[in-house]
Amino acid sequence: MIWFPRYNLFSIREKISGDKNFKKNLRQxxxxxxxxxxxxxxxxxxxxxxxxxxxxxxxxxxSIGTGAYAYNSPDVMEGHPLYSLKRVVEKAELKLxxxxxxxxxxxxxxxxxxxxxxxxxxxQKNLKNLDMAINNYQAAVEKAANKAELVTSSEDSxxxxxxxxxxxxxxxGTELVGLxxxxxxxxxxxxxxxxxxxxxxxxxxxxxxxxxxxxxxxxMKNYEKALEKKSEVE
Amino acid sequence: xxxxxxxxxxxxxxDKIYRFVFFRARGNKELAEDLTSxxxxxxLEHFEDYNSDISRSAWxxxxxxxxxxxxxxxxxxxxxxxxxxxxxxxxxxxxxxxAGLSFDGLEHLIQKDAEREILELLANLSEDKRRLVTLKYLxxxxxxxxxxxIGGTENAVKVAxxxxxxxxxxMRREKK
Numbered sequence: 239m240i241w242f243p244r245y246n247l248f249s250i251r252e253k254i255s256g257d258k259n260f261k262k263n264l265r266q267x268x269x270x271x272x273x274x275x276x277x278x279x280x281x282x283x284x285x286x287x288x289x290x291x292x293x294x295x296x297x298x299x300x301s302i303g304t305g306a307y308a309y310n311s312p313d314v315m316e317g318h319p320l321y322s323l324k325r326v327v328e329k330a331e332l333k334l335x336x337x338x339x340x341x342x343x344x345x346x347x348x349x350x351x352x353x354x355x356x357x358x359x360x361x362q363k364n365l366k367n368l369d370m371a372i373n374n375y376q377a378a379v380e381k382a383a384n385k386a387e388l389v390t391s392s393e394d395s396x397x398x399x400x401x402x403x404x405x406x407x408x409x410x411g412t413e414l415v416g417l418x419x420x421x422x423x424x425x426x427x428x429x430x431x432x433x434x435x436x437x438x439x440x441x442x443x444x445x446x447x448x449x450x451x452x453x454x455x456x457x458m459k460n461y462e463k464a465l466e467k468k469s470e471v472e
Numbered sequence: 473x474x475x476x477x478x479x480x481x482x483x484x485x486x487d488k489i490y491r492f493v494f495f496r497a498r499g500n501k502e503l504a505e506d507l508t509s510x511x512x513x514x515x516l517e518h519f520e521d522y523n524s525d526i527s528r529s530a531w532x533x534x535x536x537x538x539x540x541x542x543x544x545x546x547x548x549x550x551x552x553x554x555x556x557x558x559x560x561x562x563x564x565x566x567x568x569x570x571a572g573l574s575f576d577g578l579e580h581l582i583q584k585d586a587e588r589e590i591l592e593l594l595a596n597l598s599e600d601k602r603r604l605v606t607l608k609y610l611x612x613x614x615x616x617x618x619x620x621x622i623g624g625t626e627n628a629v630k631v632a633x634x635x636x637x638x639x640x641x642x643m644r645r646e647k648k
Binding site: 240242243244246247248249250251253254255256257260261264265267268269271272273275276 | 475478479482486487490491494495501505508509512513516517581582584586587589590591593594605609610611612634637638640641644
C-alpha cells in the first residue's frame with residue numbers, strides 16, 4: 239500500500255499552510271518594498287531602454303554596414319537592390335563637400351563611377367540596365383559640368399576638370415562604339431530590339447555632347463569675366 | 473524582472489517556504505511567519521539575480537536554508553542544540569532523538585494515528601531519502617524542483633522517491 243505514506247504525508251502537508259491573512263499582508267509588504275527598491279518608472283524605463291538601445295545599435299550598425307558596402311562595392315550598380323542606397327550616399331557626399339572645388343571633385347568621382355558602371359553592365363550584357371546606366375552617366379556628366387562651372391578661382395583647375403570630363407566622354411564614346419558594330423560585346427544577345435536600343439544610346443550620347451558643349455561655352459564666358467575683373471582690379 | 477514576475481514568484485513559492493520554515497521552527501507559527509517574511513524580503517532585495525530559466529525554486533530554497541542556518545546559529549541557545557545546527561537535513565527537528573515523536577508545536581496539527589505513524593517511519597529513513605520525501609511530499613516541491621535542489625535528474629529523483637515510499641511501506645509492514 240504505497241498510497242499510505244503518500245496520502246498521510248499529503249494530509250500533513252495540507253495542514254501546514256500559511257495563514258491566508260499572513261500571506262496577504264506579506265504580499266502587501268513585499269509590494270511596498272518592491273516599489274521602494276525599484277521605483278516603477280526608472281525600473282520600467284531601464285528595462286525597456288536596454289532592448290531599445292540594442293535595437294537602435296543593431297539598426298545603426300546594419301545601416302552603416304550596408305551603406306558602406308553599397309557605396310564601395312563595384313558590384314552595386316544599376317539593377318542592384320542596393321543601388322538606390324548607393325545613390326543616396328553619393329548625394330549626401332556631394333552635399334557635404336564644403337567648397338565648390340570639393341564638390342566638383344566629388345562630382346567627377348561619381349562621373350568616373352558611372353562610367354565604370356556602364357563597363358560592368360556591358361560585360362553582363364544587360365541592355366535594360368545599360369539604358370538606365372547611360373541615363374545616369376548623362377546626369378553625372380551634367381552634374382560634374384555644372385559643378386565645374388562654379389569653379390572660377392583658377393583657370394588651371396577649370397582646364398583640368400574639362401579634361402577629365404572630355405576624356406570621360408571620349409572614353410565612353412569608344413566604349414559604346416561596341417554597341418553599334420557587329421563585333422560589340424552585346425551582339426551575341428538575342429534581343430530583337432537591339433538596333434533600336436543602340437540608336438537610342440547613340441542619340442543620348444549626342445545629346446550629352448551637345449549639352450556639354452553648351453556648358454563649356456558658359457564656362458568659358460565665366461573665365462573671361464573673371465579675368466576681366468582681375469585685370470580691372472590690377 | 474517586473475513586479476508581476478515577483479508576485480508570481482511569491483505565489484508559487486510561499487507555501488513551500490512557509491512549510492520548510494514551519495518544520496524548522498518546530499511548529500512555532502509566529503517564528504515561522506517572521507522568518508518567512510525575512511526570507512522573502514531577502515529574495516526581493518536580490519531578485520535581479522534570479523533567473524527562472526536556471527532555477528525555479530532552488531534559488532529561494534537556498535536563501536531560506538542559509539537564512540535559517542544564520543538565524544539558528546545566532547539564537548542557538550534559544551532554539552536548537554549545537555548538534556542540530558550541524559545537520560543539513562530538512563527535518564532538523566531531530567526526530568530520531570525524539571523517539572516519542574513529541575513534535576513540538578505539531579501536536580495540535582498531527583492528531584491522526586496514521587499521520588503520527590508515518591512521521592515516525594520517516595524518521596527512520598536514511599538522511600538522503602528523508603530529505604527527498606520531505607521535499608517532495610511534505611513541502612510540496614515538484615520532481616523537477618527537487619532535482620534542482622538536491623542535484624540530479626528528474627527521472628532519478630522520481631525513482632528514488634518511489635523507492636523511499638516503498639521502504640516506508642515495508643517498514644510499516646515489518647513493524648506490524
